[in-house]
Amino acid sequence: MQKFIVTGGRRLRGELALQGCKNSALPIMAAALMCRGECVLTDCPKLTDVYSAARILGCLGCKCSFEGNTAVISAGTLSGTEIPEELMREMRSSIIFMGAMLGRAGECCVSVPGGCELGPRPIDMHLAAMRKMGAEIREDGGRLICRCPDGRPKGARITLPFPSVGATENVILCACLAEGETVLNNAAREPEICDLCSFLRKCGADIRGDGGSSIAISGKESLSGCEHRIMPDRIAGATYLSMTAAAGGEMILTNACIPEMEPFLSVLEQTGCSIYAGSGRIFLRSGARLRAVRDRIRTMPHPGFPTDAQAVLMAALAKADGTSVFEENIFDCRYRHTDALVKMGADIQVLGKVAVVKGVASLHGAKAEATDLRGGAALITAALAADGVSEITGISHIDRGYEKIEEAVTALGGRIVRR
Ligand code: EPU
Numbered sequence: 001m002q003k004f005i006v007t008g009g010r011r012l013r014g015e016l017a018l019q020g021c022k023n024s025a026l027p028i029m030a031a032a033l034m035c036r037g038e039c040v041l042t043d044c045p046k047l048t049d050v051y052s053a054a055r056i057l058g059c060l061g062c063k064c065s066f067e068g069n070t071a072v073i074s075a076g077t078l079s080g081t082e083i084p085e086e087l088m089r090e091m092r093s094s095i096i097f098m099g100a101m102l103g104r105a106g107e108c109c110v111s112v113p114g115g116c117e118l119g120p121r122p123i124d125m126h127l128a129a130m131r132k133m134g135a136e137i138r139e140d141g142g143r144l145i146c147r148c149p150d151g152r153p154k155g156a157r158i159t160l161p162f163p164s165v166g167a168t169e170n171v172i173l174c175a176c177l178a179e180g181e182t183v184l185n186n187a188a189r190e191p192e193i194c195d196l197c198s199f200l201r202k203c204g205a206d207i208r209g210d211g212g213s214s215i216a217i218s219g220k221e222s223l224s225g226c227e228h229r230i231m232p233d234r235i236a237g238a239t240y241l242s243m244t245a246a247a248g249g250e251m252i253l254t255n256a257c258i259p260e261m262e263p264f265l266s267v268l269e270q271t272g273c274s275i276y277a278g279s280g281r282i283f284l285r286s287g288a289r290l291r292a293v294r295d296r297i298r299t300m301p302h303p304g305f306p307t308d309a310q311a312v313l314m315a316a317l318a319k320a321d322g323t324s325v326f327e328e329n330i331f332d333c334r335y336r337h338t339d340a341l342v343k344m345g346a347d348i349q350v351l352g353k354v355a356v357v358k359g360v361a362s363l364h365g366a367k368a369e370a371t372d373l374r375g376g377a378a379l380i381t382a383a384l385a386a387d388g389v390s391e392i393t394g395i396s397h398i399d400r401g402y403e404k405i406e407e408a409v410t411a412l413g414g415r416i417v418r419r
């Protein structure tokens with residue numbers, strides 16, 4: 001089991017190019033499964049979740065190869081429609097292969113993605129939407145056997161009870177090759193949805209309205225391939241900016257997606273950091289001590305404050321002057337990092353969906369275990385701001401979403417070693 005040894009107390013300074021976005025690459029890889037021509041994805045991040053998606057593609061008969069940050073996927077002919085349970089369990093977002101397979105082959109056999117990392121993550125909205133599009137879904141010992149009786153899904157009018165990112169992606173994928181038109185209301189508006197749709201449009205899909213809450217899709221007979229550059233990862237960006245804000249110092253983030261990061265940047269600016277953003281670059285300078293954020297930080301669907309940035313910002317605010325209050329509205333169990341932050345000397349009280357963070361004068365190094373991806377990144381953030389040495393275990397969670405995080409932190413002058 002690998003771990004990170006982080007020596008805190010050093011100001012950060014440097015320049016970093018933002019990696020490609022995990023949450024955009026994964027649905028786009030699922031979409032490539034629907035394309036008869038070759039798909040070339042550039043800026044594809046090298047992450048364990050991306051390799052899990054590649055294994056799923058492989059077991060369905062697609063060719064998938066990587067060279068540096070370019071992935072080449074060929075799904076000319078498929079050899080099967082069944083995804084083994086162990087592959088489904090490697091990655092929770094494997095469920096988006098359901099819509100892609102139903103679109104491409106009219107059938108699939110998947111399983112309920114396992115685990116309980118961020119609280120219950122049901123797939124009821126995914127199943128209801130696929131059923132509305134004509135799929136018959138039978139559950140058999142944790143396996144979901146899905147079939148469109150006419151061999152092809154049908155367009156439908158669907159209104160999601162909540163703008164779920166994954167359910168929106170599943171509907172879009174399935175609808176692109178369905179018969180007729182689909183209208184999806186209360187769709188998620190996350191930037192990654194727009195990136196998926198722009199990829200699909202290049203492949204010949206007819207999608208209108210993405211980025212808004214109503215999306216219309218006219219199904220096509222087939223999709224071609226294309227070359228597509230994966231958008232930059234706004235959450236990785238938020239993470240590295242939070243690290244510099246927490247440890248003190250200054251940095252430039254290049255290849256940044258500025259409008260997409262605005263909901264995060266506008267909150268980070270309230271901590272007293274100077275932020276200048278333009279032409280794909282974000283400059284941040286952290287003052288002597290961060291200020292607490294006065295207004296409650298409420299995680300909300302985009303364009304609200306992103307739930308994925310809650311933990312890293314909380315780590316930065318642990319040493320701020322004053323009290324900050326978080327309200328987590330997306331996931332039931334997304335404060336698991338707080339125990340480790342408290343071990344490092346933070347003063348954090350969690351009451352249901354609310355976390356009250358009273359800024360302390362200093363944090364100290366500690367042994368801590370990462371229990372999820374963003375929570376793990378928060379532990380590194382706090383460790384960089386802490387006096388002394390921290391040992392962070394459970395780092396396979398962190399490798400799911402951050403490409404060579406230790407190299408990125410080292411480029412900023414932070415001291416971190418993987419052992
Ligand atoms: N939900 C349901 N039923 C459903 C689907 C979702 O109740 O059928 C609930 C979930 O339990 C959750 C809420 O709706 O409480 C939001 O879930 P959503 O479906 O929007 O999230 P997701 O698609 O599972 C994606 C990202 C997450 C990110 C969320 C919210 C990917 C691969 N994952 O998850 O990213 O937090 O959207 O923005 O895109 C991460 O990168 O660390 C991560 C967890």
